[in-house]
Amino acid sequence: MIVVFVLVGLVVLGVVAGLHWYVWRRLVRDTTRGAGVARRVGTGVIVAGPVLMVGALVAERGGAPLWVQQVVGWPGFLWMALAIYLLLGVLAGELVRPVVRRLLGHRSGPGRSIRPRSGAESVVFQAEGVDAPSAAGGRSGPPPAVRTRPPVSGGEESKEESNGDPSRRLFVSRVVGGAVAAGAVGTVGYGAYGVLRGPRIKRVTVPLAKLPRSAHGFRIAVVSDIHLGPVLGRGFAQKVVDTINSTQPDLIAVVGDLVDGSVKDLGPAAAPLAQLRARHGSFFVTGNHEYFSGAAQWVEEVRELGIHPLENARVEVDGFDLAGVNDLQGESEGQGPDFGAALGDRDRTRACVLLAHQPVQIHDAVRHGVDLQLSGHTHGGQLWPGNLVAELANPTVAGLERYGDTQLYVSRGAGAWGPPVRVGAPSDITVVELASLRA
Secondary structure, three states, rough: OOHHHHHHHHHHHHHHHHHHHHHHHHHHHHHHHOOOOOHHHHHHHHHHHHHHHHHHHHHHHHOOOOHHHHHHHHHHHHHHHHHHHHHHHHHHHHHHHHHHHHHHHHHHOOOOOOOEEEEEEEEEOOOOOOOOOOOOOEEEOOOOOOOOOOOOOOOOOOHHHHHHHHOOOOOOOHHHHHHHHHHHHHHHHHHHHHHOOOOOEEEEEEEEEEOOHOOOOOOOEEEEEOOOOOOOOHHHHHHHHHHHHHHHOEEEEEEOOEEOOHHHHHHHHHHHHHHHHOOOOEEOOHHHHHHHHOOOHHHHHHOOEEEOOOEEEEEEEOOOEEEOOOOOOHHHHOOOOOHHHOOOOOOOOOOOEEEEEOHHHHHHHHHHHOOEEEEEOOHOEEEEEEEHHHHHOOOOOOEEEOOOOOOEEOOOOOOOOOOOOOEEEOOOOEEEEEOOOOO
């Protein structure tokens, strides 16, 4: 098993190195001449970036001291996001590059090529019957030999463009490379700003057939995937708490992936959660990242903070049942989800809302007659086009969908894992308002 793990790791590192070489080739080698300062700086950035990225991942999963995780985490995880969009930009640039060359070729005019040379300007005349000026400036003497060449087929670079006109190739590479770099930096910068400013409030109304009139308008503030860790710390937790409290919910549901680290390291970062306020209290279920961070300790920690863990358990709340199951990752520790314990003996004439971190748990929820499942886990894809990958692994990536008589709502989450960046998947705290059909 260890040998397989090492081999897989080497393959992954090889792929990462190859992709970075490709980015270096297009953005550094093709846009610079010789071994100048620009090339050395660009090469240094392309080499340091992936080293810090791997270091950030190893430090987090390896349990390095928190200060080490913080030092390598910020630049390493930001580079992870930047590398994605540099690569996508370079790939898109391959489509743009021939278009730019062709436009430049049209502007220079047909039938001639003008290239600066050392000491003088030489013009190759290709129109028949035109005399070239003599070295002395006159027009005497035989005309130069006329050289002809077949037309270049569409999509194929001429020999002149590929070999004889390096200044044009350099210009095109700089235009395309500059656009790629600016686009990637701008995308990642705006995506980081979106995370660090804190999640926005989203409101969704969900009608439940079994909900009594007395519970009509009941509001649940759903927050998932806060991911407190070496990058998002206490200040971010305070923003989340303040945003939730501003909605004045009836109940707060923390649907997993609260942390990426131990209670010892991140207990102070999670302390603001003690300020959560709701008429019927706050409830918590584990996510997969809790089991990478010491789930049992975190369950006790959130209890100390005044949040009620639902470990395969159920409570009655103002006209409906609120249940929670452990995350699937808990199976590795013998603490996986137990739908029988949470839902097996309940009165099915009552409406039931289930907290389950992963959307894939919806199929068990349907079998147990749940009316609404609240989940997170997907981050909405977090970094486009990550949503396309998330769709392959989850029945619903974000939003509200129906599965038989059960509805599933998936939050994009409040924080971010890895890069503190979101692109095409803004963070949210969702206020789910339950509606009775009898109202």
